[in-house]
Amino acid sequence: MEARILLQNDWPEALRKNEGEAWVACKIPGKPTVYGTLKSQGVTDDGSFEITASEEFRVLGVSKKSVHISCPYANAASKFLSPYTSFPGIHDKSITCMDISCGGGLGLSTSTDGTMKIWNCKNGERRRELTGHVYDVNCCRFFPSGMVVLSGGMDTLVKVWSAENGSCPVTFKGHKAGILDTAVVERGRNVLSCSRDGTARLWDCGKSVCLAVVADCGAPINGCSVGVADNTINQGSPEEPSSDREVGTEDKLLLLAREDKKLQAVGLQSRQPIFLFEGSDAFNCCTFLSSIYVLAGTQDGNIYKLDTRNAKTAVQTIHRSGAPVYSLMPYREGFIVSQGDGSCYLIQQDLDHVIELTGPEADPVYKAAAWEKCIFTCCRDGLVRKYQLSDL
Structure with missing residues (x-):
């Protein structure tokens, strides 16, 4: 575990006052x-802060929405970015999952x-509710087109929706317990x-049919992700004749x-196990960084x-915290x-550069999604927060 700098969650409000402290x-x-x-x-004419730090810390840079702090004793530094805006009116309670259209x-x-x-990303205005x-x-x-939605619920159903009119033309039935995650293959x-x-x-x-039970693990599957396999990985032979293969599942x-x-990888076409990795606690989420590297997060923070x-x-x-890892998402490098x-x-892949997205006090952040230089998060406190990396 590396040294980690923490900052008061509402630091912009605290420091906006003259002689304010965080x-x-x-x-x-x-x-x-x-x-x-x-x-x-105080605050300068352009809205940025004039900040001094106590002797244990250094302020390396500051703007209207961000501050860069180091702790020389621990040889640690982080940038802290406050939300560009937040949307309190989308839901009445905790927001558990979120996505942004293409x-x-x-x-x-x-x-x-x-x-x-479904809501507007600029102002949080609600467009429609998908009921069913x-x-x-x-x-x-969202599907890659941004016009179709995929969902899964405690009712064991997987549904496909039109984002344009809210209709639900497809419902998949077959699971015996609640759906915990979904993935879209190619388009x-x-x-x-x-x-x-x-x-x-x-x-x-x-x-509108189930093509296959790709895996039967004997334990709840909390998250899934599909990615392109490196061509050096032997995925075994498909279980059915090539004429029956699903389009888009090869490799x-x-x-x-x-x-x-356990973190498990399965060949989507062959149904053959590729690897089974045992971690320190229950795995909550997983994602592909590339055709070679994958990430997975556990309940105990690994x-x-x-x-x-x-x-x-x-x-x-x-391991930056013992709190559960709820979501992982590739972003740029x-x-x-x-x-x-x-x-x-x-986190940049070399771990030398960390940008902390501040705002929630201690409420779990369940999901993050991104579009270009904007990052959106959803939280137990019922807020969607929008961050702009151009504010750094």
């Missing part, structure tokens, strides 16, 4: 935490208030779902984050980076992490 701390593995303060000397114009979210809604699931909707995502002729019943299923959207790997502390060609041991293990302690951050 706390800052640096957690150092195996050593006492270093505590300090930032003090405002053009960046529409947002999609689900909530413990039992609703799934019974009980909570656990997961939602969306096929989709995948994983469930508390321990199975991952492949569906044909055009025929794909399905990654499964399992409740029983993030494992694995090489799919040799996944016996992790290439890298990142790195990835975005959200956790159960309210933290959400962007």
Whole structure:
């Protein structure tokens, strides 16, 4: 675990007042935490802050929405970015899942208030509500076109919706327990779902049928991700004749984050196991960084980076907090992490550059999504927050 700098979640409000203060701390593995303060000397004409730090810390840069802080004693530094804006009126309760359309114009979210809604990414204005699931909707995502939505709920159903008029032309039935995650294969002729019943299923959207139970794990599957396999990986032979193969599933790997502390990779066409990696706790989420590298996050805060060609041991293990890792998303040259302690951050792959997305106090951030230089997060406090990296 590397040293990590923490900053008061509402630091912009605290420092906007003259002589206002915000706390800052640096957690150092195996050593006492270093505590300090930032003090405002006022706000400049362009809206940025004039800030001084107590002797344990240094302010390396500051703007209207960001501050760059270092702790020389721990040889640590981080940039902190506050939200560009936030949308409080989309849902009435915790927002559990979210996605952004390919053009960046529409947002999609689900909530413990039992609703799934489409909204405007500029102002949070609600466009329509997608109604049809019974009980909570656990997961939602846009198809690559941005005009179609895929969802899964506690009612064991997987549904395909029109984002334009809210209709639901396709409902997949077959799972025996609630759906926990979904994935879209290429442009969306096929989709995948994983469930508390321990199975991952492949569906044909055009025929509205289940093509196969791709995996039966015997334990709930909390997350899934599909990606292109490196051509050096032997995925075995397909189980059915080539004339029956699903279009778009060749050379794909399905990654499964399992409740029983295992991360599993399966050849999507062959149904053959590629690897089974055991972690420190239940896996909550997983994603592909490339055709070779994958990431997976656990309930006890570990993030494992694995090489799919040799996944016996992790290439890298990142542990910045003991809080559950709820989402992982590739972003440019790195990835975005959200956790159960309210933290959400962007890590560059060399780990030398960390951008902390501030705002939540201690409420879990369940999901992050991005479009160009905008990052959106959803949180237990019922807010969608929008960050602009151009504010750094």
